[in-house]
Amino acid sequence: MSAGTRPPGADLPEHPDHLWREPDPKRSYDVVIVGGGGHGLATAHYLARAHGITNVAVLERGWLAGGNMARNTTIIRSNYLWDESAAVYEFALKLWEGLEAELDYPLLFSQRGVLNLAHSLQDVRDSVRRVEANRLGGIDAEWLDADGVREVCPIVDISPAARYPVLGGTYQPRAGIAKHDHVAWALARSADAAGVDLIQGCEVTGIDVRGGRVTGVRTTRGSIAAGRVALCAAGHTSVLAAMAGFELPLQSHPLQALVSELLEPVHPTVVMSNAVHVYVSQAHKGELVMGAGIDAYTAYTQRGAFHVVERQMAAALELFPVFARAHVLRTWGGIVDVTPDASPIVGRSPVAGLYLNCGWGTGGFKATPGAGAILAHTVAHDEPHPLARPFSLDRFTTGALVDEHGAAAVAH
C-alpha cells in the first residue's frame, strides 16, 4: 500500500469496549501491587502466569496506565554499558520479541533500530567502548561512521558544517518502539483473565507494618490486608516509602515529551543524541515523537517548563533541518523517579514482605515485561531474582553502584 492512498493510522486495530472487569476491592489479597502502570500490570501478569499466584490486586490511584505508561516515548533497547544492566534490559528485549504472541494482542512492536549519535571525540570513544562492551555481552551493537548514520537515517544532517557535526553513532538493530497503550491493555487483559483484580480510582494512603512486616494498605476505598505488597508507583515511590517508614535515594523530576502533527513517513528509525539533548522517532500514525532530559528541579506536577522544550526543538532542528516546518501538536510531562546511578532499585525493602521496583527513571518502559517478570519472581520467592541482585537498595551503602549515566541520562 503506498503512502497517500490511506490516511496514517488507518491500519491500527479496533479495540473491544472492555478488556477487564471493574471489581470492588476485597478485604484481603495474597499480593497487593501499588500502581497500575506498565510495571504493576506486568508484575500481575507474571505472578499469575509464571507463578500461579492469582489472589492479587493492582491498586491504581487514577486510571490504568495513566501515569508514565501513557506518557513515555516508547523507546526499547538493551545497549547499556555494564553487564548487570545489559543483562536486565536484554532479558526484557527478548521478552518483547515474544510478547505479542504471549499476550495475543497487537503491540505494534517495531524493531526499527536505535541510533545514538556521537558529536565529539569523547562521544566517539564512549560510544565505541559501549559497542564493544555490548558485543562481548552478546547484544547486537554496531559502530557506524557518519555515512553509515546517513544510510540508516537519511534525514540526519551529517554535513561537516553542521552545528553539531555527526562523527558517527552506535546502532542497535533489534531496538525499536511499541505502542504503550496496547502494551498496558494487553497486560491488563491477561492479568484480569487470570483472576487478578485491577482496581482503579484507589489511592494507597497508608501502609500497615507490624513487627517489621507489612500487613496491608489503607486506601481511599478502605483498608486491604495483604500478605505481600509490591511498589510499582514510579514517580510516587518516595511518598509510599515514607508511609512505610523508610527513605529511598530517589528524586522525582518532570520529564517532558511532545509530538508533531501527523506527517508522511520520513524517519525510519530512532535517533538520540545525548550531547545535544534530544531524541526523535516517528510513531506508526505519523507523529514525530521527541523528548529530551528531565527538568532540573524535583516536582510531582506532571508538567515542565517550556524553555526545556524550546531547547530540545532547537537541537532537533540542527540535526534534522527537514523538520523546520513541522508544527508541535501537543506537549506533556510525566514524573520520573531518578536514582544517583541512573539504574533501577528492584528487590527487598527494609520492611519484610514489601518489595521495591522503582528508580527506572527516564527509561523504564523498555523494561516493562522484564521488570514485571523479575519482580513477580522476587515476590513469589521472597528472594531477589538473579537479574535483580545487582539492583538492590544496599548498593548505595556498599558502593557497588551500576553507573549508567552515559547510556541512560538523556537517552531513554
Place this chain on the structure above:
Amino acid sequence: MLLIPCPWCGPRDEAEFTYGGQAHVPYPRDPAALTDEEWARYLFFRDNPKGPHAERWCHTISCRRWFNVVRDTATNEVLAAYRIGEAGPVIS
C-alpha cells in the same frame, strides 16, 4: 516556567537560575568517622517530598548568588525565598 523571587534581584524567570537540590545539607564534620550507612545517607539520600521542599537556587545569569527557596513540589508554588545564612520559614 517558574517565577523565582531572588532575594537580591526580585522575581525572575526560571531560565535565569540553576537548581541546586535540597537546602541545608551540611557537609559531615568528620567524614572519616561516619559509618557506611551514614556516608551513604550523606551522598545519596535527599528529601523527595510531595509538598514543601527547601531547596537551593543560584541566580546564574544575574547576581550569581546562591539562595534558598521553599517550593511546594505538588503545585510549584514558591512559599518563601531567603538568603544563605538566614533561617528558613517554619512551614507546617
